[in-house]
Amino acid sequence: MRRFFAPLVAVALLGALSWLGYASLQWYQLQTLPYCFDEQGAVVSGGGDCVVACESEAECDALARQVEGELEGLAEAYDQGSVGAVRSETPTDGQASFSSSYAVSAGETLALTGGEDTAEARSIWELIARIAPNTLSDPYIEQYATYLDPQSDVLAYVEDSDLNGKWSVVINLAGHRASTEQEQLATIVHELGHIVTLNTSQLDPTIPEEECPTAHPGEGCAREGSSILRFTRTFWSEQDIAAVGGFAGEGQGNLYSASPERFVTEYAATNPVEDLAESFTYFVLARELPVGSRVADEKIRSLAQDSYLAEVRGQMRANLVNELVRMRR
Numbered sequence: 001m002r003r004f005f006a007p008l009v010a011v012a013l014l015g016a017l018s019w020l021g022y023a024s025l026q027w028y029q030l031q032t033l034p035y036c037f038d039e040q041g042a043v044v045s046g047g048g049d050c051v052v053a054c055e056s057e058a059e060c061d062a063l064a065r066q067v068e069g070e071l072e073g074l075a076e077a078y079d080q081g082s083v084g085a086v087r088s089e090t091p092t093d094g095q096a097s098f099s100s101s102y103a104v105s106a107g108e109t110l111a112l113t114g115g116e117d118t119a120e121a122r123s124i125w126e127l128i129a130r131i132a133p134n135t136l137s138d139p140y141i142e143q144y145a146t147y148l149d150p151q152s153d154v155l156a157y158v159e160d161s162d163l164n165g166k167w168s169v170v171i172n173l174a175g176h177r178a179s180t181e182q183e184q185l186a187t188i189v190h191e192l193g194h195i196v197t198l199n200t201s202q203l204d205p206t207i208p209e210e211e212c213p214t215a216h217p218g219e220g221c222a223r224e225g226s227s228i229l230r231f232t233r234t235f236w237s238e239q240d241i242a243a244v245g246g247f248a249g250e251g252q253g254n255l256y257s258a259s260p261e262r263f264v265t266e267y268a269a270t271n272p273v274e275d276l277a278e279s280f281t282y283f284v285l286a287r288e289l290p291v292g293s294r295v296a297d298e299k300i301r302s303l304a305q306d307s308y309l310a311e312v313r314g315q316m317r318a319n320l321v322n323e324l325v326r327m328r329r
């Protein structure tokens, strides 16, 4: 797998240092290639800050079409339930301590704060950081950690345990290793979807649940106009919410088996927070909005009407296209 990072100088240096087999060829190509994918996933001519460089516009176009098709296949698999991005997000009791724990500073750089600094942990973080828009990771992510629990079906989770508006992203290495590349990507989109929909622009963490007049998913009181509030008011009745044990409840209500057409995946029926994260994941992965009449289709279309979510979707989708291009070159 060859990976290209902006700016070109860094790539050229990496190539010169480590890609001994074809370093000189790579250097030559990168100095002369006129076409690039930029940060928005668009093909541009004239070089500059390339995320991925191509030899010709035609090569860039073909690559873009290939990965758009792959993303579409992933969206379809997700919709049909054959890619289970998230199996559970409740860490088992007595979870082993973190294998690696890092502080994340703006610019997405890691500083080890506990455990062992490993290439695997760093490479998973780099994948997450490439998919997360900077407008999300810079203000809202303060910690990244990994642990190893083969007995758990947790792939990943995010939490803001001290309610300071800054999140931890936690990966179960066992779950990550056992996942397909598609599941890894979909899981990352889902987890980031929680930070997109539960960050302090959406919730007020200073208002406790008993004083919250709207909805309180755990990390704060939903602000009027927030995506979670609009989504929940449109698609969840009071009875539904009570049946699953609250906005972020355990989900014992069997809502999915009662009416599967309401949910994009079975996991989405867990509670409104998961429903929004799952619907958002499909919204990011799918090129076109669904045209069907299922409630699940209506949910996706409603997200497209939410200008905040639509903007984040565009950023994440461009990042995913760029990531797939990197993987396929």
Ligand SMILES: [Zn+2]
Residues within 6 Å of the ligand: 086, 089, 190, 191, 194, 274, 277
């Ligand atoms: Zn989730």
